[in-house]
Amino acid sequence: MERKWWHEAVVYQIYPRSFKDTTGNGVGDLRGIIEKLDYLEKLGVDVIWLSPVYKSPMDDNGYDISDYRDIAAEFGTMEDMDELIAQAKERGIKIIMDLVVNHTSDEHPWFIEASKSKDNPYRDYYIWRDPKDGGVPNNIPSIFSGPAWEYDEETEQYYFHLFSKRQPDLNWENPQVQKEIHQMMNFWLEKGIGGFRMDVIDLIGKEVDQKITSNGPRLHPLLQEMNQATFGNYDVLTVGETWGATPEIAKLYSDPERNELSMIFQFEHMTLDWDDEEGKWSPKPLDFKKLKKVLSKWQTELKGQGWNSLFWNNHDLPRIVSRWGNDQEYRVESAKMLATLLHFMQGTPYIYQGEEIGMTNVKYESIDDYNDIEILNFYRDNLKRGYTHQQMMEAIWQNGRDNARTPIQWDDSENAGFTVGTPWLKVNPNYTEVNVQEALNNHDSIFYYYQKLIRLRKENDVIVYGDYQLLLEDDDSIFVYTRNLADEQILVIVNFFKAEAEFILPEDISFDNKELLISNYEVDEDESIDKVELKPYEARAYRLT
Numbered sequence: 236m237e238r239k240w241w242h243e244a245v246v247y248q249i250y251p252r253s254f255k256d257t258t259g260n261g262v263g264d265l266r267g268i269i270e271k272l273d274y275l276e277k278l279g280v281d282v283i284w285l286s287p288v289y290k291s292p293m294d295d296n297g298y299d300i301s302d303y304r305d306i307a308a309e310f311g312t313m314e315d316m317d318e319l320i321a322q323a324k325e326r327g328i329k330i331i332m333d334l335v336v337n338h339t340s341d342e343h344p345w346f347i348e349a350s351k352s353k354d355n356p357y358r359d360y361y362i363w364r365d366p367k368d369g370g371v372p373n374n375i376p377s378i379f380s381g382p383a384w385e386y387d388e389e390t391e392q393y394y395f396h397l398f399s400k401r402q403p404d405l406n407w408e409n410p411q412v413q414k415e416i417h418q419m420m421n422f423w424l425e426k427g428i429g430g431f432r433m434d435v436i437d438l439i440g441k442e443v444d445q446k447i448t449s450n451g452p453r454l455h456p457l458l459q460e461m462n463q464a465t466f467g468n469y470d471v472l473t474v475g476e477t478w479g480a481t482p483e484i485a486k487l488y489s490d491p492e493r494n495e496l497s498m499i500f501q502f503e504h505m506t507l508d509w510d511d512e513e514g515k516w517s518p519k520p521l522d523f524k525k526l527k528k529v530l531s532k533w534q535t536e537l538k539g540q541g542w543n544s545l546f547w548n549n550h551d552l553p554r555i556v557s558r559w560g561n562d563q564e565y566r567v568e569s570a571k572m573l574a575t576l577l578h579f580m581q582g583t584p585y586i587y588q589g590e591e592i593g594m595t596n597v598k599y600e601s602i603d604d605y606n607d608i609e610i611l612n613f614y615r616d617n618l619k620r621g622y623t624h625q626q627m628m629e630a631i632w633q634n635g636r637d638n639a640r641t642p643i644q645w646d647d648s649e650n651a652g653f654t655v656g657t658p659w660l661k662v663n664p665n666y667t668e669v670n671v672q673e674a675l676n677n678h679d680s681i682f683y684y685y686q687k688l689i690r691l692r693k694e695n696d697v698i699v700y701g702d703y704q705l706l707l708e709d710d711d712s713i714f715v716y717t718r719n720l721a722d723e724q725i726l727v728i729v730n731f732f733k734a735e736a737e738f739i740l741p742e743d744i745s746f747d748n749k750e751l752l753i754s755n756y757e758v759d760e761d762e763s764i765d766k767v768e769l770k771p772y773e774a775r776a777y778r779l780t
């Protein structure tokens with residue numbers, strides 16, 4: 236496989252409204268990101284993935300776009316955006332934009348026109364159907380609850396929306412829609428961005444009459460046409476959000492021979508503690524052996540035919556240190572452990588803002604303190620189904636999306652140094668202990684651990700390109716694997732739990748010399764690794780030669 240710059244890159248995701256506010260309106264903005272570029276350069280990241288900053292009524296925090304070529308006023312101006320791209324470039328950092336093209340806002344000029352009449356030139360930019368038996372055209376549900384069809388009184392038809400009714404789905408069967416989107420993508424590429432993260436891109440090949448919403452038959456031809464018309468002409472990173480992907484499907488997207496995407500986000504590992512029926516709102520204990528199996532499957536099956544995205548967190552997921560780590564007495568150790576486990580694997584690592592300082596989930600007592608449309612719909616709908624307030628809150632505390640969206644904790648001043656105004660979402664009360672300033676002042680902090688992991692990846696080809704092998708797959712508490720390239724081997728040993736655990740070196744691992752690359756506890760470098768008593772959440776990585 237030809238080597239690409241993004242194989243060796245580390246990406247940092249910014250959720251702009253929660254990053255840094257410079258105007259005092261309580262909402263993070265582009266100038267706040269510019270202000271903190273030195274911090275990100277210090278961390279060592281190569282790419283910033285920016286969640287949407289386009290013009291939007293913010294029904295779904297910017298994932299409902301009303302103008303793809305303008306910036307939302309609360310985030311700043313196009314001049315600010317141009318400056319961010321230029322300032323990041325000076326520091327060797329590329330900006331990738333969030334591409335939301337499964338749907339637009341209902342305030343997009345295309346939809347406003349489409350709603351006027353059945354024969355409007357823009358009508359076919361969206362998906363419209365006549366009522367069936369006096370009701371919805373079919374029973375496809377919306378991901379945000381309720382049916383995926385909304386009745387339009389004016390034209391007496393339903394339009395299709397897989398998300399909020401204010402997010403009508405685009406009709407990708409219309410060549411004019413494709414052309415408009417391609418032109419818009421080239422507008423951004425010509426500004427010098429480093430690529431796109433593609434929101435729910437597996438949905439654009441849908442066939443609603445057949446009730447196919449994801450991985451439709453037209454999906455891959457559409458992506459190949461997009462590649463040819465836009466980013467295929469640039470040396471950029473493209474990553475698709477694909478919730479239902481298997482390794483076989485992932486190869487269709489990311490095999491370089493197919494000219495589609497650089498990589499995808501697959502979520503198989505991130506749904507292992509979701510209930511099979513009720514999903515994330517009824518979480519179950521994590522099956523640790525299954526986690527090992529799933530992560531290892533993705534490591535080995537894409538080898539040479541695709542590329543992995545490595546992530547624990549994003550704006551839709553709870554904080555990993557609260558989810559699978561221990562956000563109380565072992566917050567620092569378990570955050571470092573989870574980082575070690577991920578960053579030595581093959582793929583491009585993604586760090587979600589605040590992850591590098593071990594930010595945790597939040598427990599607001601009142602539902603009124605939450606903002607997320609998904610949380611609020613879930614709460615309202617399930618109260619009607621007979622669930623108690625307490626049941627609902629427990630589920631929200633564990634898996635609600637606002638866990639990831641609380642403002643970044645910059646220091647221990649009021650509102651964590653995020654804003655001088657009233658933050659759009661309450662700051663996590665633990666900001667006085669967990670904040671960037673504290674992390675930068677403590678050389679044993681999670682921040683410096685991430686900094687070292689990023690540096691190790693840049694200095695060691697074996698971490699980027701080496702073969703992966705899982706060891707001790709039946710062990711109930713430790714995750715051990717090797718990475719091999721030429722005569723170099725890296726051994727990663729991780730105790731995933733609070734209880735102490737014993738590691739015994741497998742007989743087939745032989746070496747003359749060992750070098751401790753990183754560990755989250757003090758370790759005697761001369762200590763034998765034939766048999767190791769691992770402390771709670773202990774992680775180590777060795778170079779063996």
